Amino acid sequence: MRPDVPRLATVHSLLSAWARCQQIDVRRYRASGNRGTLLDRDFSLGQGARWLADRVLDGWLPPSLIVDHHSHVPLFSRLMLAPEAMAWRNRLMTGGCARDPSAGSIRRLNQVESATLRRCPTCVALDQLRYGHAHWRLHHQWPVARHCAEHGDALETCCSRCKSPFTRHGAPHLADDPCPLCGGVRGEAKAWAAPPGYWPMLREMFRLLQLGLCESDEIPFAMPVRGWTPRGIGAMIERKGLPAPVHQTLSAWRVDSLPKLANQLGENWVWFNSHETSAHRHQWPPLVSLAIRVSGIVASNEDSTETWRPAGAPVPAAKPGAGRLAA
Ligand SMILES: [Zn+2]
Ligand SMILES: [Zn+2]
Secondary structure (H helix, E strand, C coil): CCCCCCCCECHHHHHHHHHHHHCCCHHHHCCCCCCCCHHHCCCCCCCCHHHHHHHHCCCCCCHHHHHHHHCCHHHHHHCCCHHHHHHHHHHHHHCCCCCCHHHHHHHHHECCCCCCCCECHHHHHHHHHHHCCCCCEHHHCCCCCCECCCCCCECEEEECCCCCECCCCCCCCCCCCCCCCCCCCCEEECCCCCCCCHHHHHHHHHHHHHCCCCCCCCCCCCCCCCCCCHHHHHHHHHHCCCCHHHHHHHHHCCCCCHHHHHHHHCECHHHHCCCCCCHHHHCCCHHHHHHHHHHHHHHHHCCCHHHCCCCCCCCCCCCCCCCHHHC
């Protein structure tokens, strides 16, 4: 039997469903000298998609679906220049290059997924009705995400009975499995007051994650603040004078510095360290760049930040049908 897996389920989730249906032994795929299992490997940026398709999934899913529907590649592809994005996807399809340079540079700048797992109670309930079990989803695992971008629910992060966080481990593990420590089935979400910049950013990331690689969306991500590189911004932090779009973004996120914004987004603040002089500081880290752009769109459509609502503020670029939050 081949499991039915929704789009945006993580590779970890689809491999868990596959392991349960096919009853494959995930320990069989460990590399020599490595005690981890297939599920300890990180597939979040599409690494090994070709190998998974050919050697593990037995032709059930092609590498293009693994990459386009079950990895964060579509999001990060939209945040890089088109030729680089195409070359990256080609490498993933053909299985070339064991240590992928694009994935490597994204990981240096971003924590792609949070260290613990999160789930949306509405997604879990809908999955149970549709598939008989529930999947972990890509957009719940972003470090910045505290809510489901589709349903608006606060994400559950731990067992409500014993408070142990949901974690990844080497055994097949689906989003509605009972807590491995106490057997509890209820999850708990932490209350959090979202700053005005949060919802437009979350919705835009969710939209980009679902865009096809060929869908045109001309965005100058590489240079969100005209004439400014992160290196220049780093110098301005020390002089306390920031360009208007950066200042506006920091207010929207209720933080007083770019390193704090980067931290909220799961990006590495070392980007803004003015003592760091390597060439990468001439480019903007992708999610900070996106946050500045999103704040600019929101600000140009609103008179003041006071009118922003957490869950109802429209993002002009959002597609209709991106969930009821977009309505
Ligand atoms: Zn949901
Ligand atoms: Zn528990």
